[in-house]
Amino acid sequence: MRDLKHMIEFEELLRSANNEMVKAACAEGRLALAYNCSHIPEVLLDVPGCFGVRLRAPGCVSPDMATYYMTNRSCPYSKSILERAFEGGYNFIAALLGQECCTTMNRMEQYFDYCELIPNEKFFVSCLDMPINRSEWHEGYYERQLRQKVVEPLERVYGVDFSDAALTAAIEQHNELCRVINAMGELRKAENPVITGYEFAVMQLCSLTCPKDKLLPLLRETLEELKTREPEPKPWFRARVMVVGSEIDDPEFTKMLEMAGAIVVADRYCFGTMPGREEIEVGEGETPLHAIARNYLWNNHCPRAMGPQALIERKNYVYQKAKEFGAEGLIVESMKFCEYWGYERAQDAMWLTEGYEVPGTLPVCQIERDYTTAAAGQLRTRFQAFVESLEIKRIQGAI
Amino acid sequence: MKKRPFKERYPTLKSFLKGDGPCHYIGDRYIEGxxxxxxxxWRGVVDTAYDFGWWLATWLKMGAFAAKNPVRILRAFWRYRWLSAYLAAPHMVxxxxxxxxxxxLRCDRHALNAMISDTVDILWTMIRADRKLGKTKxxxxxxxxxxxxxxHIMLGFPGWDSVNINQQCAFMLPLMIKQMGAYYIDQSVSVGIPQDMCTLPLVEVGVAVEHEYPDLGNFWLCTNNPCDANMMDNAVMYRELxxxxxxxxxxxxxxxxYDDPxxxxxxxxxxxxxIKFVEEQTGEKFNWDAFRDGIERVNQVTREELERWDIYATTNTIGMNGVCQGFFSIYFYQQSANKHFERESAKILKLFNKGVEKGINTIPxxxxxxxxxxCGSTYNCQVANWLYTCWGIAPIINMDSLTGHNLVDTEDMDTMLSDVADWYGRTPMRTHTVGGNRHILQVxxxxxxxxxxMIVMYDDIGCxxxxxxxxxxxxxxxxxxxxFKICWLPHALMDYRTVPPAEARKAVNDYMRTVLGEEPLDPTLEVFDDDAGW
Known part of the structure; x- marks a missing residue:
């Protein structure tokens, strides 16, 4: 396929957290509001005068300082973020909005304060208590937490405008971004898609880490380009897979998987679009903040949601998305030392291969990985073997 | 028993009769390895006799347990591997x-009496209700x-029994036989859960993997207490439980x-x-009067505990050693109002007060x-006693003893609920480890x-x-x-293979000799091999 016009630019944007678009927005006097977890509504940070930046630490391979603070037994994602903060990689941020989950991420966020990592007198870290159960009551609680832990501190310290009009504008922008990204994502359903999993991952990552107003024109143009893009004469891949799991903010992971012969047609992981790219509808008589809280409460499929309903729902979500996008198998990954996904990965593998509480079965390849693709050789071998096993299953008519 | 001249062990007749002295040569008494x-x-004539009496009482309690329904209990032993750990309970004591x-010794024996009596009750409550052994009323x-x-909420449902199902089937195992935890950890790992997680949930999941939880009742309450790992093990055990x-x-x-307003x-x-869920499942209305009465009983035990804290803080009448104090407190916190704890707590406080009156120094x-x-270790919990007997480090208070100690105001329903909610948030292994770094720094x-x-900082390698x-x-x-003098004490909570007790002791030995330049009180305990022990 012909290269996408803006792909190199997108890739460039992912080389650093403080990329050209971020720099430009900061130069305009806008506040960069950082966050790490999908429980923090990015849309809330995209009100006029601000923009949300989901923190990444591209190229961090040796988090030595962070290892001193968090040992070599902690999540490498959290450590890499901390290391990059020590290096001064996030000096541009105005605040860090965190949460008391998972504990490791929360510890990392607290170090921003304790070690005074950001050279900005007004910088602050605020953590909210995200509900674990889900109900109408919890929507209200979540909304109140957002108000007390995100809205009010930002209003107080920086005078940020969180009026209904400002939030409505942010929601509209968010919805447009979702429409564009989802339209690209839908293209992956085709038998011979005009977009690769890697390209899609790059653009999705950009959408989480760049000011949306600056990125949207490029995404719109790319969507138009994709509509007329000629696919390869015949599919270049040998198997269609869905990636499920914890933080993946390195598109090289997807590239490696695709070099092993698979195409990633669905991305249900932190930093992916499933969930995360759902449009927010503001109901009649509903405040925009409540709509945001409702949306993020119900659409989040983090393993920390408890109770049988949430548990069964998230397995079915994976199954249905896999079927919808024609995935023949699942790569279920967890970050090393991740307690949520360490358990969830094992359970996903059991339930989905057995077909327990889901309508059918799916082949699963489980992997445990580091933040970077340092163990690329081993992973590639695993992926190649999984692709081969899917091919064999196809020949035998098992899938 | 290693040969050591009697005169060396007991220089005077008085020291023999009282079993007293800075060095007890405890290491000499261990079977090799x-x-x-x-x-x-040997604790002297009176204390040895006193202790032996209680030791026999432990066996009697276990015998009485077996006599409740010998056939059913025998079947339970056949069905559940974990139950065999309880045969080593006297050794744990x-x-x-x-x-x-x-x-x-007296205070600890009373504390142990509460725990053993309650454990026997709970084991029987589980076994008699277990469908796997035959459905009963x-x-x-x-x-x-x-x-x-x-x-605690079950205090409002009189007539219903409740158990913390993983406590007896999982948590307590390495307290009695250290190898028992490792077996169940391996079962968890065999189904794909990483071994580098906290080992307590791994043991709990391992019991589920082996289908070794009793099948009782018609509903189950899980929780996110105390931490991420335990929250996730609840999800993984869903099918089994x-x-x-x-x-x-x-x-x-x-x-x-939990303490953020x-x-x-x-x-x-x-x-x-x-409460609403339990009402729906049981078909019974929550009995607020019974709940209030129960909470008042819990308050009484808490008041007694707080009085003991004052004594710990201001005197050398440390009536309970580091192990018994910690477990008595944690155990009671889980159980809520309970006749054994109420009875023994009152007796213990009486002994404490008597000790204070007489000016008894229990840590001479x-x-x-x-x-x-x-968070302390389970398989090596006795290290708290070793610190004192070997090095003269007297554990005065444990982090997990300082949990769930808020008194509940029972004057009106709203305040009571608010205080009870506080209580639920302040779980052992949680109060000082989540909710912000300031809780850890309360040390x-x-x-x-x-x-x-001195601060002895446990380092749980899986936490x-x-x-x-x-x-x-x-x-x-x-x-x-x-x-403060500060020493790290490594462990792996439930897996003795990762940090063997000898390695933990070595960390302290090194610190005491090289940093503080001290000599052990009991040299027989400084270095000894207990790898094959329990």
Missing amino acids: TNIYDRRE DKWIAGDRGLM YTDKTVAFDYTLPR SDNGRKAVHAFVTPLM TTKELGVHEVCEA YARHRAVMWS FETARKFNCD KGMAGCQGLIEEEFRRHSDE
């Missing part, structure tokens, strides 16, 4: 009271709670930022929802008063309050929450190094 006595510890004399009337979820979805399950959660409403809401050979911080304030000059703040702790320790 183990921590099992080849004969009972010996480990927990090693070096105890006089008042401390108790089966439907027994409710399963997660081990880290206190059962809900009997493949046939039992209703409710997540009774507590806010992680903005989360109070969540705590209260979740308590109300849990203490060189250091220590606060034990972070210094606590050490000052309890008049300690992600504590690993995440290692650097913070190191830096704060350096800042406070003029005020």
